[in-house]
Amino acid sequence: xxERPIRVLIAKPGLDGHDRGAKVLARALRDxxxxxxxxxxxxxPEQIVGTGxxxxxxxxxxxxxxxxxxxxxxxxxxxxxxxxxNDILVIGGGIIPEDDIPALKKxxxxxxxxxxxxxxxxxxxxxxxxRQG
Amino acid sequence: xxxxxxxxxxxxRAIARLITIVENRPRxxxxxxxxxxxxxxxxxxxxxxxxxxxxKSTLVGRLTxxxxxxxxxxxIIAVDPTSPFTGGAILGDRIRMQDLATDPxxxxxxxxxxxxxxxxxxxxxxxxxxxDAAGKDYIFVETVxxxxxxxxxxxxxxxxxxxxxxxxxxxxxTIKAGILEIADIFVVNKADRQDAGRVVAELEMMLDLSSxxxxxRPPVYSTVATSGKGIDAVVEGxxxxxxxxxQNSKLEARRRERYRAEIMNIVKEGIITQLLDFWSVGGKLxxxxxxxxxxxxxPYAAAWEIMQTFTGNGKGGS
Ligand code: B12
Ligand SMILES: Nc1nc2c(ncn2[C@@H]2O[C@H](COP(=O)(O)OP(=O)(O)OP(=O)(O)O)[C@@H](O)[C@H]2O)c(=O)[nH]1
Ligand SMILES: [Mg+2]
Numbered sequence: 001x002x003e004r005p006i007r008v009l010i011a012k013p014g015l016d017g018h019d020r021g022a023k024v025l026a027r028a029l030r031d032x033x034x035x036x037x038x039x040x041x042x043x044x045p046e047q048i049v050g051t052g053x054x055x056x057x058x059x060x061x062x063x064x065x066x067x068x069x070x071x072x073x074x075x076x077x078x079x080x081x082x083x084x085x086n087d088i089l090v091i092g093g094g095i096i097p098e099d100d101i102p103a104l105k106k107x108x109x110x111x112x113x114x115x116x117x118x119x120x121x122x123x124x125x126x127x128x129x130x131r132q133g
Numbered sequence: 134x135x136x137x138x139x140x141x142x143x144x145x146r147a148i149a150r151l152i153t154i155v156e157n158r159p160r161x162x163x164x165x166x167x168x169x170x171x172x173x174x175x176x177x178x179x180x181x182x183x184x185x186x187x188x189k190s191t192l193v194g195r196l197t198x199x200x201x202x203x204x205x206x207x208x209i210i211a212v213d214p215t216s217p218f219t220g221g222a223i224l225g226d227r228i229r230m231q232d233l234a235t236d237p238x239x240x241x242x243x244x245x246x247x248x249x250x251x252x253x254x255x256x257x258x259x260x261x262x263x264x265d266a267a268g269k270d271y272i273f274v275e276t277v278x279x280x281x282x283x284x285x286x287x288x289x290x291x292x293x294x295x296x297x298x299x300x301x302x303x304x305x306x307t308i309k310a311g312i313l314e315i316a317d318i319f320v321v322n323k324a325d326r327q328d329a330g331r332v333v334a335e336l337e338m339m340l341d342l343s344s345x346x347x348x349x350r351p352p353v354y355s356t357v358a359t360s361g362k363g364i365d366a367v368v369e370g371x372x373x374x375x376x377x378x379x380q381n382s383k384l385e386a387r388r389r390e391r392y393r394a395e396i397m398n399i400v401k402e403g404i405i406t407q408l409l410d411f412w413s414v415g416g417k418l419x420x421x422x423x424x425x426x427x428x429x430x431x432p433y434a435a436a437w438e439i440m441q442t443f444t445g446n447g448k449g450g451s
Binding site for chain 1: 145146148149150152156215216220221222223224225228232234240241245247
């Protein structure tokens with residue numbers, strides 16, 4: 001039987017209008033055989049979590065270049081826990097200072113990818129870490 | 134709680150999980166689908182088809198908002214094409230429906246076609262049933278754009294909306310050929326653009342010239358989906374069409390054709406799976422193929438030989 005496609009939500013939380021990275025990533029994941037739900041700019045954490053649950057995604061990828069990650073990333077994690085959906089793998093990327101990363105990981109963000117990461121690194125990471133079944 | 138019980142209680146995660154199973158491992162979903170079946174048949178299924186970028190998703194978002202104002206619950210299935218080369222897909226219809234993501238009365242699911250050619254995904258029918266059992270009053274099904282691929286939607290929906298826009302140029306000629314038969318309602322979207330009036334007039338003329346004897350003449354609405362202009366009238370048009378179907382017991386007839394097709398599909402798949410399972414054992418099928426290749430048997434004789442071995446406990450297939 002054919003392998004099922006991995007489903008990924010690529011979301012841009014907050015008011016940040018930088019969507020180039022998110023789009024590049026969405027296309028790269030599609031080309032790697034994944035089903036990518038792309039929801040566009042200016043999503044609230046509530047919308048992201050609602051979408052992630054309805055779409056039954058394996059991965060939520062958050063992209064922020066505005067600096068609001070310290071507030072928005074933990075909020076997404078909190079909502080996922082509230083709704084019993086913290087089995088979804090959450091990763092993030094964008095302009096995120098090294099110093100902020102340990103705290104975000106403590107909140108449950110599995111990995112952070114900053115500028116210069118290749119899309120292949122992200123693809124490999126997802127394939128290795130996504131839940132099975 | 135079983136998945137089916139969760140779905141009947143309206144639990145979003147249960148709905149989400151069963152849809153995933155239906156897409157990935159359809160055989161495994163059969164018991165849950167069987168448990169849900171008595172609770173289906175209440176939802177009205179509205180198909181939306183039209184050229185890429187004509188505003189289908191924006192329209193669905195607007196129509197849903199209007200139905201929510203009227204106190205109805207809504208399920209949305211948005212289908213986008215899967216790349217035949219990589220098996221991946223970008224499912225982007227939700228961009229136009231962002232603010233519905235937190236409304237508990239709305240459930241949206243994006244699907245890739247995954248190799249299916251008729252404009253819908255293979256699992257779409259079962260996803261409709263799941264949302265129906267979950268208590269949604271209306272279910273919108275957005276197809277991938279019109280091409281040769283609008284055929285599946287008429288076999289799936291109670292009411293089919295065909296969306297057109299100004300400026301399709303010659304495309305409209307090719308599109309036109311097929312749409313008269315499938316449209317229950319026409320929507321000319323992007324009416325804020327020049328020439329929208331001409332598209333409406335052209336459609337009305339086509340409908341006048343149509344020699345088909347019609348009990349239901351598809352109404353033509355113009356809308357600006359981005360601003361919401363004209364949306365209320367489309368919702369009324371959908372309600373009128375449903376009313377027409379109910380009055381003439383046409384709804385029953387349409388649905389009966391769907392049940393027929395569905396059962397026949399299950400039967401076909403079941404028989405084929407069973408026969409091929411049997412014939413694959415010990416290379417029997419390969420031997421038969423070799424005989425056909427060597428012109429010792431013809432394809433008909435070979436097929437009859439396969440069919441004769443049908444033992445028929447009927448439990449194969451998905
Ligand atoms: C292009 C750009 C713009 C464009 C955006 C176009 C668009 N539609 O995206 C425009 C001109 C519109 C713009 C505007 C602004 N910008 Co600007 N912009 C940039 C710039 C130069 C490049 C960003 C980019 O597109 N990179 C290319 C993509 C492919 O890379 P990426 O997004 O980083 O993504 C990669 C990784 O981060 C990672 N990744 C990203 N997201 C995700 C998600 C997941 C899940 C994963 C796994 C990985 C991942 O993978 C990608 C591939 O490697 C950056 C500087 C920089 N060098 O980063 C500033 C920058 C981001 N902008 C900045 C600012 C301040 C602004 C403005 C506020 C400027 C202003 N005062 O008006 C506005 C705000 C716009 C808004 N509405 O939000 C600052 C942000 C500062 C901060 N965070 O503290 C930066 C860092 C410039 C700077 N050094 O000051 N900007
Ligand atoms: N001017 C104008 N633009 C519109 C209108 N409706 C939708 N659009 C825009 O048209 C573009 C496509 O809209 P969608 O709703 O994504 O169209 P779609 O038919 O779902 O597209 P696909 O799913 O990709 O086939 C978007 O940029 C919309 O904002 C309208 O009434 N007027
Ligand atoms: Mg669409």
